[in-house]
Amino acid sequence: MAAFRELGLAPWLVEQARQMGLSRPTPVQASCIPPILQGRDCLGCAKTGSGKTAAFVLPVLQVLSEDPYGIFCLVLTPTRELAYQIAEQFRVLGKPLGLKDCVVVGGLDMVAQALELSRKPHVVIATPGRLADHLRSSNTFSLKKLKFLVLDEADRLLEQGCADFTADLEVILEAVPARRQTLLFSATLTDTLNELKSLAMNRPFFWEAASEVRTVDELDQRYLLVPEAVKDAYLVHLIQTFQDEHEDWSIIIFTKTCKECQILNMMLRKFSFPSVALHSMMKQRQRFAALAKFKSSIFKILIATDVAARGLDIPTVQVVINHNTPGLPKIYIHRVGRTARAGRNGISITMVTQYDIHLVHAIEEEIRNRPNKCNIFYYGNCRREDVILCCGPAEVTTIITYDNKSTHKLKLQEFSVEEKLVLDILNHVNVTRRECEIELEYMDFDEKKEINKRKQMILEGKDPDLEEKRKAELAKIKKKNNKFREKVQQTLQEKKQLQMKRKLQKKMEKMERRNKMHAKEEK
């Protein structure tokens, strides 16, 4: 692998990288930095924790140092916490330049942000919604001289989902010059390649380090088959075991909803676990405070929704627990990617109930990489044993390095626990959870959520009642489509499910038998 110096980076930047502990470039950095320095657009797809941030921060700083002005670079990212994390990398690596950066995210004072933007910072790091708000409401800053537009977690930014950025992106793309360099990065770019290509038109360079799997080899991926009703007892048992065995380990637990996140946090605290919650129903200052406490290991357990699934880089995280099986394999890839970063080891445990078995199969299917094979040739400074695949339409140079040494297991392995120990705490956990649910009802959590939603809509100039109607209609269509899809999927998965269900049944019978024996013994 070439050294940073050989990639065309200036000595001051190489030294700055070295001081940050980046002594040799990772493959995504070695492959993407030279074409970016040549002035090309770049689409970089590499596994979680492989150093994609520095792959764009370093060349942007190098070009900025040659002709510094503001606003020179705009970085868009889907979450507020990630925006601050990227800003920090720019700040540290760009220190010798006296780099001025500005973070523009929702939930914080808009006036202060407008003032900062008017002072022409070199780099703006923003979430699309808040930046679009600024562009719509003020003319005190301009993005017209922008040299670099970076979309980190680019596929998420273009995705249409519950947080849909497309309208805001349209506003932003109108405000940036057509003559610019566009850099797009993510661990899961390939599915949205066509949409992304329309953003990057300047001799785009697409790089994907494909191996047999989309997750890192250092990650031990497990699943835990649990009946829905006893899920929390398993969770408490798992955490207790990890804490007893590894005092210094940090754990992230992903949940499906904000409410579940809140309840689990309350519950774990009642069991005296050092946990904090992170979800979008919290005030921004609370969110930052929670993350800071977790990062500094004051609290060893972070319970979060998917707001923390992408990009967050916390080296101490050894364990990721999926309290629910993610509905989308892509989300699974990002969630479990919060551990086993930069060559470290980590373990992920996904809780699978009787209703989620088909999702596990979908995940296993998705984490297998299927490079689009065309012609094969050897390229530049790659080792002979690496096979390089070149494919895609003529205007895009697509280079995929295929790591043929990977011996990764493609299937998730079962995680075994001592069920008797789970049984011992089952009642206590369930009662505690119920207590927390009642406490939360008194806190009007659902009502607050509804009010917040309506407030947000009014701020966005939408009529909440009309929106509700539209959503209901959309949900109806979605339900119909889903039903059809489910039917097809069900037929395909029936055989596999039957096997798993038998296993589950045996497990439950075993638990029941033990339960009875337990009761007898107690008598």
Ligand SMILES: Nc1ncnc2c1ncn2[C@@H]1O[C@H](COP(=O)(O)OP(=O)(O)OP(=O)(O)O)[C@@H](O)[C@H]1O
């Ligand atoms: N060349 C390098 N040598 C050693 N460590 C590195 C190098 N480049 C980056 N790192 C470290 O690797 C970690 C992960 O980097 P980064 O957050 O950029 O990953 P990523 O690819 O963006 O992951 P994700 O897809 O989860 O966002 C960081 O702690 C970073 O400091």
